[in-house]
Amino acid sequence: MDSHFRQIACVLINHLAIKVEENKNPDLIDEDVIIYVNDRHGKTTVFDYSSSIRNIFIGMDLSQALSICPEAITLEADSNEYNKLFDAVLLKLSKKVERIENVSLGKAYFDLTGYAESFGGESRLIANILDAIPSFFGSRLGISDNKFFAYCAAILSDSGRAMKVTEENINCIYKLPIKTLINDSELLIDLNLFGISTIGKFLTLSKNAISSRFGFDGIKAWDIVNGAGFDPVRLNRLNDNVSEQSCFPYESSSQEMFYAVLDSLVEKLYASPVVRGRYISTFRISCEIPEYATWEKEIVLTPPSNNAIAAVAALRRNLGDISLPGLVERMIVTASGLVGEHGIQSEAFLDINEEENGKNKRHLIAEQYLENKLNSYQDVCKIVDVNHKHPLPEMRFIQIPINPYSKHIVKAMNIPKLINVKEIAGTPVCLVISSRKKVNVSVHDEWKVDLWWMRNPAIRSYYRLTTEEGVCMTVFKDMKENRWYIQHY
Secondary structure, three states, rough: OOOOOOOOOEEEEEOHHHHHHHHHHHHHHOOOEEEEEEEEOOOOEEEEOOOOOOOOOOOHHHHHHHOOOOOOEEEEEHHHHHHHHHHHHHHHHOOHHHOOEEEEEEEEEOOOOOOHHHHOHHHHHHHHHHOOHHHOOOOOEEEEEOOHHHHHHHHOOOOOEEOOOOHHHHHHHHHHHHHHOOOOOOHHHHHHHHOOOEEEHHHOOOOOHHHHHHHHHHHHHHHHHOOOOOOOOOOOOOEEEEEEEEEEEEEEOHHHHHHHHHHHHHHHHHOOOOOOEEEEEEEEEEEEEEOOEEEEEEEEEEEEEEEHHHHHHHHHHOOOOOOOOOEEEEEEEEEEEOOOOOOOOOOOOOOOOOHHHHHHHHHHHHHHHHHHHHHHOOOOOEEEEEEOOOOOHHHOEEEEOOOOOOOOEEEOOOOOOOOOOOOOOOOEEEEEOOOOEEEEEEEEEEEEEEOOOOOOOEEEEEEEEOOOOOEEEEEEEEEOOOOEEEOOO
Protein backbone atom coordinates (compact mmCIF):
# COMPACT_ATOMS: atom_id res chain seq x y z
CA MET A 1 0.00 0.00 0.00
CA ASP A 2 1.59 3.24 -1.11
CA SER A 3 -0.56 6.29 -0.53
CA HIS A 4 2.26 8.55 -1.75
CA PHE A 5 1.25 7.96 -5.36
CA ARG A 6 -2.50 7.48 -5.12
CA GLN A 7 -5.05 8.87 -2.71
CA ILE A 8 -8.66 7.77 -3.07
CA ALA A 9 -11.49 8.94 -0.84
CA CYS A 10 -14.94 7.42 -0.36
CA VAL A 11 -17.78 9.52 1.00
CA LEU A 12 -20.53 7.42 2.55
CA ILE A 13 -23.93 8.62 3.80
CA ASN A 14 -25.73 5.72 5.45
CA HIS A 15 -29.54 5.80 5.41
CA LEU A 16 -29.55 9.00 3.38
CA ALA A 17 -33.31 8.93 2.72
CA ILE A 18 -34.06 8.56 6.46
CA LYS A 19 -31.77 11.50 7.26
CA VAL A 20 -33.49 13.67 4.65
CA GLU A 21 -36.91 12.90 6.15
CA GLU A 22 -35.64 13.49 9.71
CA ASN A 23 -34.20 16.84 8.67
CA LYS A 24 -37.59 17.84 7.24
CA ASN A 25 -39.46 16.54 10.30
CA PRO A 26 -37.35 16.38 13.50
CA ASP A 27 -40.18 14.51 15.29
CA LEU A 28 -39.06 11.42 13.35
CA ILE A 29 -35.54 11.39 14.83
CA ASP A 30 -36.39 9.18 17.82
CA GLU A 31 -38.88 7.03 15.92
CA ASP A 32 -38.54 3.79 13.95
CA VAL A 33 -39.20 4.77 10.34
CA ILE A 34 -39.50 2.64 7.22
CA ILE A 35 -39.45 4.32 3.82
CA TYR A 36 -41.10 2.25 1.11
CA VAL A 37 -41.37 2.37 -2.66
CA ASN A 38 -44.00 1.00 -5.04
CA ASP A 39 -42.61 -0.48 -8.20
CA ARG A 40 -44.46 -0.54 -11.50
CA HIS A 41 -45.50 -4.13 -10.91
CA GLY A 42 -47.43 -3.16 -7.80
CA LYS A 43 -44.90 -4.55 -5.31
CA THR A 44 -44.24 -2.49 -2.19
CA THR A 45 -40.73 -2.87 -0.79
CA VAL A 46 -38.39 -1.26 1.75
CA PHE A 47 -36.38 1.64 0.30
CA ASP A 48 -34.66 2.70 3.54
CA TYR A 49 -35.10 2.31 7.28
CA SER A 50 -33.94 3.76 10.60
CA SER A 51 -30.62 2.37 11.84
CA SER A 52 -32.35 1.40 15.10
CA ILE A 53 -34.40 -1.27 13.29
CA ARG A 54 -32.87 -4.73 13.09
CA ASN A 55 -33.45 -7.78 10.88
CA ILE A 56 -34.89 -5.96 7.86
CA PHE A 57 -33.16 -5.05 4.62
CA ILE A 58 -33.62 -2.86 1.56
CA GLY A 59 -35.81 -4.62 -0.98
CA MET A 60 -37.73 -6.60 1.67
CA ASP A 61 -41.49 -6.72 1.19
CA LEU A 62 -43.05 -3.95 3.28
CA SER A 63 -45.60 -6.27 4.89
CA GLN A 64 -42.79 -8.56 6.04
CA ALA A 65 -40.84 -5.59 7.42
CA LEU A 66 -43.89 -4.39 9.35
CA SER A 67 -44.40 -7.84 10.83
CA ILE A 68 -40.87 -7.50 12.29
CA CYS A 69 -41.34 -3.88 13.39
CA PRO A 70 -45.11 -3.24 13.57
CA GLU A 71 -44.74 0.09 15.43
CA ALA A 72 -42.69 1.64 12.63
CA ILE A 73 -43.85 4.82 10.91
CA THR A 74 -44.08 4.31 7.14
CA LEU A 75 -43.31 6.97 4.52
CA GLU A 76 -43.42 6.77 0.75
CA ALA A 77 -40.01 7.35 -0.84
CA ASP A 78 -39.33 10.54 -2.75
CA SER A 79 -36.35 9.23 -4.70
CA ASN A 80 -36.21 12.32 -6.92
CA GLU A 81 -35.65 14.54 -3.89
CA TYR A 82 -33.02 12.20 -2.39
CA ASN A 83 -31.07 12.01 -5.64
CA LYS A 84 -31.25 15.76 -6.21
CA LEU A 85 -29.92 16.49 -2.71
CA PHE A 86 -27.04 14.03 -3.14
CA ASP A 87 -26.30 15.41 -6.63
CA ALA A 88 -26.20 18.91 -5.14
CA VAL A 89 -23.65 17.71 -2.56
CA LEU A 90 -21.46 16.17 -5.26
CA LEU A 91 -21.76 19.27 -7.40
CA LYS A 92 -20.50 21.35 -4.48
CA LEU A 93 -17.63 18.93 -3.92
CA SER A 94 -16.76 19.03 -7.63
CA LYS A 95 -15.71 22.66 -7.10
CA LYS A 96 -12.95 21.35 -4.82
CA VAL A 97 -12.02 18.01 -6.45
CA GLU A 98 -12.36 17.48 -10.19
CA ARG A 99 -12.58 13.69 -10.47
CA ILE A 100 -15.70 12.23 -8.78
CA GLU A 101 -17.40 8.86 -9.32
CA ASN A 102 -21.02 8.75 -8.22
CA VAL A 103 -21.56 5.07 -7.40
CA SER A 104 -25.01 5.03 -5.83
CA LEU A 105 -27.28 7.11 -3.61
CA GLY A 106 -25.10 8.16 -0.67
CA LYS A 107 -21.82 6.70 -1.98
CA ALA A 108 -19.14 8.30 -4.16
CA TYR A 109 -15.39 8.11 -4.79
CA PHE A 110 -12.92 11.00 -5.17
CA ASP A 111 -9.42 10.99 -6.57
CA LEU A 112 -7.52 13.23 -4.12
CA THR A 113 -4.11 12.57 -5.62
CA GLY A 114 -2.09 15.80 -5.72
CA TYR A 115 -4.73 18.00 -4.06
CA ALA A 116 -3.37 18.09 -0.49
CA GLU A 117 -0.63 20.62 -1.20
CA SER A 118 -3.00 23.13 -2.81
CA PHE A 119 -5.24 23.00 0.29
CA GLY A 120 -2.38 23.43 2.73
CA GLY A 121 -2.05 19.80 3.72
CA GLU A 122 -4.07 16.60 3.88
CA SER A 123 -5.93 17.47 7.09
CA ARG A 124 -7.19 20.75 5.65
CA LEU A 125 -8.24 18.99 2.42
CA ILE A 126 -10.26 16.46 4.42
CA ALA A 127 -11.81 19.24 6.53
CA ASN A 128 -12.84 21.09 3.33
CA ILE A 129 -14.58 18.00 1.98
CA LEU A 130 -16.44 17.29 5.21
CA ASP A 131 -17.45 20.94 5.62
CA ALA A 132 -19.01 20.92 2.13
CA ILE A 133 -21.52 18.25 3.17
CA PRO A 134 -24.54 19.33 5.29
CA SER A 135 -24.04 18.12 8.86
CA PHE A 136 -27.41 16.37 9.11
CA PHE A 137 -26.18 13.77 6.62
CA GLY A 138 -23.64 12.48 9.15
CA SER A 139 -21.29 11.62 6.30
CA ARG A 140 -18.31 9.32 6.74
CA LEU A 141 -15.06 9.68 4.81
CA GLY A 142 -12.59 6.90 4.13
CA ILE A 143 -9.16 7.35 2.53
CA SER A 144 -6.75 4.82 1.07
CA ASP A 145 -4.77 4.08 -2.07
CA ASN A 146 -7.60 2.06 -3.66
CA LYS A 147 -11.37 2.29 -3.83
CA PHE A 148 -12.26 -0.81 -1.82
CA PHE A 149 -10.07 0.03 1.17
CA ALA A 150 -11.35 3.62 1.05
CA TYR A 151 -14.90 2.25 1.20
CA CYS A 152 -14.00 0.03 4.16
CA ALA A 153 -12.42 3.01 5.93
CA ALA A 154 -15.64 4.99 5.40
CA ILE A 155 -17.63 2.16 7.00
CA LEU A 156 -15.31 2.14 10.00
CA SER A 157 -15.10 5.92 10.44
CA ASP A 158 -17.33 7.86 12.81
CA SER A 159 -20.22 10.06 11.65
CA GLY A 160 -18.88 13.41 10.41
CA ARG A 161 -15.28 12.14 10.58
CA ALA A 162 -12.63 10.64 8.32
CA MET A 163 -10.46 7.54 8.60
CA LYS A 164 -7.35 6.73 6.62
CA VAL A 165 -6.17 3.17 6.00
CA THR A 166 -2.45 2.67 6.50
CA GLU A 167 -0.10 -0.26 6.91
CA GLU A 168 -0.47 0.16 10.67
CA ASN A 169 -4.26 -0.14 10.89
CA ILE A 170 -5.13 -2.29 7.88
CA ASN A 171 -5.96 -5.25 10.15
CA CYS A 172 -9.21 -3.54 11.15
CA ILE A 173 -10.48 -4.05 7.59
CA TYR A 174 -9.84 -7.78 7.78
CA LYS A 175 -12.38 -7.97 10.63
CA LEU A 176 -15.22 -6.66 8.46
CA PRO A 177 -17.88 -9.19 7.38
CA ILE A 178 -17.42 -10.83 4.00
CA LYS A 179 -20.65 -9.22 2.75
CA THR A 180 -18.72 -5.92 2.70
CA LEU A 181 -16.75 -7.33 -0.21
CA ILE A 182 -19.32 -9.59 -1.88
CA ASN A 183 -23.01 -8.93 -2.53
CA ASP A 184 -23.77 -12.07 -4.52
CA SER A 185 -26.15 -14.03 -2.26
CA GLU A 186 -25.29 -17.46 -3.67
CA LEU A 187 -21.56 -16.87 -3.32
CA LEU A 188 -22.06 -15.62 0.24
CA ILE A 189 -23.96 -18.80 1.14
CA ASP A 190 -21.16 -20.95 -0.31
CA LEU A 191 -18.51 -18.99 1.61
CA ASN A 192 -20.45 -19.24 4.86
CA LEU A 193 -20.69 -23.02 4.40
CA PHE A 194 -16.89 -23.05 4.34
CA GLY A 195 -16.73 -20.89 7.47
CA ILE A 196 -15.62 -17.79 5.58
CA SER A 197 -17.43 -14.99 7.43
CA THR A 198 -14.85 -12.16 7.36
CA ILE A 199 -12.55 -10.54 4.81
CA GLY A 200 -9.55 -11.79 6.79
CA LYS A 201 -10.66 -15.43 6.57
CA PHE A 202 -11.29 -14.97 2.84
CA LEU A 203 -7.67 -13.84 2.43
CA THR A 204 -6.38 -17.05 3.98
CA LEU A 205 -7.54 -18.92 0.86
CA SER A 206 -5.19 -19.20 -2.09
CA LYS A 207 -6.15 -17.73 -5.44
CA ASN A 208 -6.11 -21.20 -7.00
CA ALA A 209 -8.44 -22.58 -4.32
CA ILE A 210 -10.86 -19.69 -4.84
CA SER A 211 -10.75 -20.13 -8.61
CA SER A 212 -11.52 -23.86 -8.48
CA ARG A 213 -14.32 -23.56 -5.92
CA PHE A 214 -15.92 -20.14 -6.47
CA GLY A 215 -15.13 -19.34 -10.09
CA PHE A 216 -14.93 -15.92 -11.71
CA ASP A 217 -16.85 -14.00 -9.02
CA GLY A 218 -14.57 -15.40 -6.33
CA ILE A 219 -11.43 -14.43 -8.27
CA LYS A 220 -12.81 -10.94 -8.85
CA ALA A 221 -13.38 -10.50 -5.10
CA TRP A 222 -9.88 -11.86 -4.34
CA ASP A 223 -8.31 -9.37 -6.77
CA ILE A 224 -10.21 -6.47 -5.21
CA VAL A 225 -9.21 -7.18 -1.64
CA ASN A 226 -5.61 -7.83 -2.68
CA GLY A 227 -5.39 -4.59 -4.63
CA ALA A 228 -4.64 -6.41 -7.87
CA GLY A 229 -5.08 -4.30 -10.98
CA PHE A 230 -5.72 -0.58 -11.29
CA ASP A 231 -9.28 0.56 -10.61
CA PRO A 232 -9.36 4.32 -11.26
CA VAL A 233 -12.03 6.76 -10.16
CA ARG A 234 -14.29 6.95 -13.18
CA LEU A 235 -15.22 10.52 -13.83
CA ASN A 236 -18.93 11.33 -13.69
CA ARG A 237 -19.52 14.64 -15.41
CA LEU A 238 -21.84 15.84 -12.70
CA ASN A 239 -22.54 19.09 -14.45
CA ASP A 240 -23.26 17.33 -17.70
CA ASN A 241 -25.65 14.58 -16.83
CA VAL A 242 -28.97 15.12 -15.09
CA SER A 243 -32.08 12.98 -15.56
CA GLU A 244 -35.79 13.12 -14.81
CA GLN A 245 -38.26 10.31 -15.42
CA SER A 246 -41.93 9.53 -15.23
CA CYS A 247 -44.15 6.50 -15.66
CA PHE A 248 -47.06 7.04 -18.01
CA PRO A 249 -50.43 6.81 -16.24
CA TYR A 250 -51.14 4.00 -18.69
CA GLU A 251 -49.24 2.45 -21.58
CA SER A 252 -49.69 4.65 -24.64
CA SER A 253 -48.21 5.43 -28.05
CA SER A 254 -50.18 8.67 -28.30
CA GLN A 255 -48.13 11.57 -29.67
CA GLU A 256 -50.03 13.93 -27.38
CA MET A 257 -49.17 11.83 -24.31
CA PHE A 258 -45.52 11.68 -25.42
CA TYR A 259 -45.24 15.45 -25.68
CA ALA A 260 -47.20 16.15 -22.48
CA VAL A 261 -44.81 13.99 -20.44
CA LEU A 262 -41.75 15.33 -22.31
CA ASP A 263 -42.73 18.95 -21.62
CA SER A 264 -43.21 18.23 -17.92
CA LEU A 265 -39.85 16.45 -17.57
CA VAL A 266 -37.98 19.24 -19.37
CA GLU A 267 -39.54 21.78 -16.97
CA LYS A 268 -38.42 19.66 -14.00
CA LEU A 269 -34.88 19.44 -15.41
CA TYR A 270 -34.57 23.21 -15.65
CA ALA A 271 -35.95 23.56 -12.10
CA SER A 272 -33.37 21.13 -10.63
CA PRO A 273 -30.56 22.60 -8.46
CA VAL A 274 -27.86 21.27 -10.79
CA VAL A 275 -29.32 22.84 -13.94
CA ARG A 276 -30.88 26.03 -12.57
CA GLY A 277 -29.34 29.04 -14.33
CA ARG A 278 -27.31 26.91 -16.73
CA TYR A 279 -27.61 26.13 -20.45
CA ILE A 280 -28.42 22.65 -21.76
CA SER A 281 -26.94 21.65 -25.10
CA THR A 282 -28.03 18.00 -25.40
CA PHE A 283 -31.19 16.08 -24.55
CA ARG A 284 -31.50 12.29 -24.68
CA ILE A 285 -35.06 10.97 -24.63
CA SER A 286 -35.52 7.30 -23.72
CA CYS A 287 -38.83 5.45 -23.77
CA GLU A 288 -39.30 2.04 -22.18
CA ILE A 289 -41.57 -0.06 -24.38
CA PRO A 290 -42.59 -3.54 -23.13
CA GLU A 291 -41.51 -6.40 -25.39
CA TYR A 292 -39.37 -3.96 -27.40
CA ALA A 293 -35.90 -2.51 -27.13
CA THR A 294 -35.72 0.93 -25.51
CA TRP A 295 -36.51 3.71 -27.98
CA GLU A 296 -33.98 6.56 -27.80
CA LYS A 297 -33.47 9.89 -29.49
CA GLU A 298 -30.69 12.42 -28.90
CA ILE A 299 -31.15 16.07 -29.85
CA VAL A 300 -28.47 18.77 -29.74
CA LEU A 301 -29.65 22.36 -29.27
CA THR A 302 -27.76 25.05 -31.15
CA PRO A 303 -27.25 27.33 -29.32
CA PRO A 304 -27.72 25.73 -25.87
CA SER A 305 -30.79 26.92 -23.97
CA ASN A 306 -31.30 28.04 -20.38
CA ASN A 307 -35.06 28.35 -20.83
CA ALA A 308 -37.55 25.47 -20.52
CA ILE A 309 -40.09 27.00 -22.90
CA ALA A 310 -37.51 27.60 -25.62
CA ALA A 311 -36.04 24.12 -25.13
CA VAL A 312 -39.48 22.46 -25.37
CA ALA A 313 -40.23 24.35 -28.60
CA ALA A 314 -36.87 23.30 -30.08
CA LEU A 315 -37.37 19.64 -29.10
CA ARG A 316 -40.86 19.60 -30.61
CA ARG A 317 -39.54 21.02 -33.88
CA ASN A 318 -36.77 18.43 -34.04
CA LEU A 319 -39.03 15.48 -33.23
CA GLY A 320 -42.00 16.53 -35.36
CA ASP A 321 -44.76 13.94 -35.79
CA ILE A 322 -43.26 11.24 -33.65
CA SER A 323 -44.01 7.59 -34.47
CA LEU A 324 -43.33 5.19 -31.62
CA PRO A 325 -42.80 1.44 -32.20
CA GLY A 326 -45.10 0.39 -29.33
CA LEU A 327 -46.87 1.40 -26.14
CA VAL A 328 -44.62 3.49 -23.87
CA GLU A 329 -44.46 2.62 -20.17
CA ARG A 330 -41.85 5.09 -18.90
CA MET A 331 -39.96 8.10 -20.26
CA ILE A 332 -36.50 9.23 -19.12
CA VAL A 333 -35.08 12.59 -20.24
CA THR A 334 -31.36 13.21 -19.68
CA ALA A 335 -29.76 16.62 -20.03
CA SER A 336 -26.04 16.74 -20.78
CA GLY A 337 -23.43 19.15 -22.06
CA LEU A 338 -24.35 21.79 -19.49
CA VAL A 339 -22.69 25.16 -19.89
CA GLY A 340 -22.04 27.50 -16.95
CA GLU A 341 -23.95 30.63 -16.11
CA HIS A 342 -21.56 32.93 -17.96
CA GLY A 343 -20.19 33.18 -21.48
CA ILE A 344 -23.37 32.52 -23.47
CA GLN A 345 -26.00 35.05 -24.33
CA SER A 346 -29.49 33.91 -23.40
CA GLU A 347 -31.66 33.27 -26.44
CA ALA A 348 -34.79 33.62 -24.29
CA PHE A 349 -37.66 33.18 -26.76
CA LEU A 350 -35.78 33.61 -30.03
CA ASP A 351 -36.56 30.03 -31.03
CA ILE A 352 -40.29 30.49 -30.63
CA ASN A 353 -42.55 32.03 -33.21
CA GLU A 354 -44.69 35.03 -32.38
CA GLU A 355 -47.86 33.04 -31.65
CA GLU A 356 -46.10 30.54 -29.40
CA ASN A 357 -44.21 33.31 -27.63
CA GLY A 358 -47.41 35.17 -26.75
CA LYS A 359 -49.20 31.99 -25.65
CA ASN A 360 -46.40 30.91 -23.35
CA LYS A 361 -46.08 34.38 -21.85
CA ARG A 362 -49.79 34.29 -21.04
CA HIS A 363 -49.33 30.88 -19.39
CA LEU A 364 -46.49 32.24 -17.26
CA ILE A 365 -48.61 35.20 -16.16
CA ALA A 366 -51.52 32.89 -15.29
CA GLU A 367 -49.28 30.58 -13.26
CA GLN A 368 -47.78 33.55 -11.39
CA TYR A 369 -51.29 34.80 -10.64
CA LEU A 370 -52.28 31.40 -9.21
CA GLU A 371 -49.14 31.27 -7.11
CA ASN A 372 -49.82 34.71 -5.66
CA LYS A 373 -53.49 33.98 -4.94
CA LEU A 374 -52.95 30.55 -3.40
CA ASN A 375 -49.52 31.16 -1.80
CA SER A 376 -48.57 27.63 -2.84
CA TYR A 377 -49.70 26.05 -6.07
CA GLN A 378 -48.41 22.57 -5.41
CA ASP A 379 -51.81 21.08 -6.15
CA VAL A 380 -52.74 23.27 -9.11
CA CYS A 381 -52.64 21.25 -12.32
CA LYS A 382 -53.06 21.81 -16.00
CA ILE A 383 -55.29 19.49 -17.99
CA VAL A 384 -53.83 18.06 -21.19
CA ASP A 385 -55.87 16.49 -23.99
CA VAL A 386 -53.90 13.39 -25.05
CA ASN A 387 -56.60 11.53 -26.98
CA HIS A 388 -60.08 13.03 -26.72
CA LYS A 389 -61.51 10.52 -29.24
CA HIS A 390 -60.50 7.44 -27.24
CA PRO A 391 -63.53 5.26 -26.37
CA LEU A 392 -62.35 4.94 -22.72
CA PRO A 393 -62.77 8.25 -20.82
CA GLU A 394 -59.80 7.60 -18.52
CA MET A 395 -57.50 7.65 -21.56
CA ARG A 396 -58.59 11.01 -22.93
CA PHE A 397 -57.09 13.54 -20.54
CA ILE A 398 -54.25 13.70 -18.03
CA GLN A 399 -53.34 16.26 -15.38
CA ILE A 400 -49.86 17.60 -14.77
CA PRO A 401 -48.86 19.81 -11.82
CA ILE A 402 -47.97 23.34 -12.82
CA ASN A 403 -45.23 23.41 -10.20
CA PRO A 404 -42.08 21.72 -11.67
CA TYR A 405 -40.87 20.96 -8.11
CA SER A 406 -43.88 18.70 -7.49
CA LYS A 407 -43.04 15.02 -6.94
CA HIS A 408 -46.16 14.08 -8.89
CA ILE A 409 -45.78 14.37 -12.64
CA VAL A 410 -48.58 12.75 -14.58
CA LYS A 411 -51.94 11.47 -13.41
CA ALA A 412 -54.80 10.03 -15.39
CA MET A 413 -58.24 11.59 -15.10
CA ASN A 414 -61.72 10.10 -15.09
CA ILE A 415 -60.55 7.01 -13.21
CA PRO A 416 -63.46 4.55 -12.72
CA LYS A 417 -64.47 3.81 -9.13
CA LEU A 418 -66.14 0.63 -7.89
CA ILE A 419 -69.85 0.94 -7.04
CA ASN A 420 -72.54 -1.48 -5.92
CA VAL A 421 -75.41 -1.70 -8.40
CA LYS A 422 -78.68 -3.59 -8.23
CA GLU A 423 -79.62 -4.75 -11.71
CA ILE A 424 -82.57 -6.43 -13.38
CA ALA A 425 -81.84 -8.41 -16.52
CA GLY A 426 -78.44 -6.70 -16.73
CA THR A 427 -79.89 -3.18 -16.51
CA PRO A 428 -79.09 -0.97 -13.47
CA VAL A 429 -82.13 0.05 -11.41
CA CYS A 430 -80.60 1.06 -8.09
CA LEU A 431 -77.27 2.27 -6.68
CA VAL A 432 -76.47 0.71 -3.32
CA ILE A 433 -74.65 3.41 -1.35
CA SER A 434 -74.86 1.62 2.01
CA SER A 435 -77.10 -0.80 3.90
CA ARG A 436 -79.32 2.15 4.80
CA LYS A 437 -79.16 4.16 1.60
CA LYS A 438 -80.24 3.09 -1.86
CA VAL A 439 -80.73 5.40 -4.84
CA ASN A 440 -83.19 4.46 -7.57
CA VAL A 441 -82.11 5.35 -11.08
CA SER A 442 -83.51 5.36 -14.59
CA VAL A 443 -81.57 4.68 -17.76
CA HIS A 444 -81.80 7.19 -20.58
CA ASP A 445 -78.83 6.11 -22.71
CA GLU A 446 -76.67 3.02 -23.12
CA TRP A 447 -73.85 1.83 -25.34
CA LYS A 448 -71.16 -0.85 -25.47
CA VAL A 449 -67.39 -0.69 -25.82
CA ASP A 450 -65.44 -3.74 -27.01
CA LEU A 451 -61.71 -3.12 -27.33
CA TRP A 452 -60.62 -6.74 -27.79
CA TRP A 453 -57.58 -5.70 -29.82
CA MET A 454 -55.90 -3.66 -27.05
CA ARG A 455 -52.95 -4.87 -25.00
CA ASN A 456 -55.33 -4.90 -22.03
CA PRO A 457 -58.69 -5.64 -23.65
CA ALA A 458 -61.71 -3.74 -22.33
CA ILE A 459 -65.31 -4.91 -22.72
CA ARG A 460 -67.84 -2.57 -21.08
CA SER A 461 -71.56 -1.84 -21.09
CA TYR A 462 -72.11 1.87 -20.38
CA TYR A 463 -75.30 3.47 -18.97
CA ARG A 464 -76.22 7.11 -18.56
CA LEU A 465 -78.39 7.32 -15.46
CA THR A 466 -80.60 9.85 -13.76
CA THR A 467 -81.52 9.66 -10.07
CA GLU A 468 -84.95 10.58 -8.67
CA GLU A 469 -83.42 13.93 -7.65
CA GLY A 470 -82.40 14.61 -11.25
CA VAL A 471 -78.67 13.96 -10.81
CA CYS A 472 -77.01 12.55 -13.96
CA MET A 473 -74.13 10.08 -13.88
CA THR A 474 -72.39 7.47 -15.99
CA VAL A 475 -71.78 3.88 -14.88
CA PHE A 476 -70.51 0.83 -16.68
CA LYS A 477 -70.31 -2.88 -16.13
CA ASP A 478 -66.94 -4.48 -16.80
CA MET A 479 -67.98 -7.64 -18.61
CA LYS A 480 -64.65 -9.35 -17.94
CA GLU A 481 -64.64 -8.65 -14.20
CA ASN A 482 -68.44 -8.69 -13.83
CA ARG A 483 -68.18 -5.56 -11.65
CA TRP A 484 -69.81 -2.12 -11.80
CA TYR A 485 -67.98 1.21 -11.89
CA ILE A 486 -69.02 4.85 -11.80
CA GLN A 487 -67.13 7.19 -14.10
CA HIS A 488 -67.45 10.97 -13.95
CA TYR A 489 -66.22 12.86 -16.98
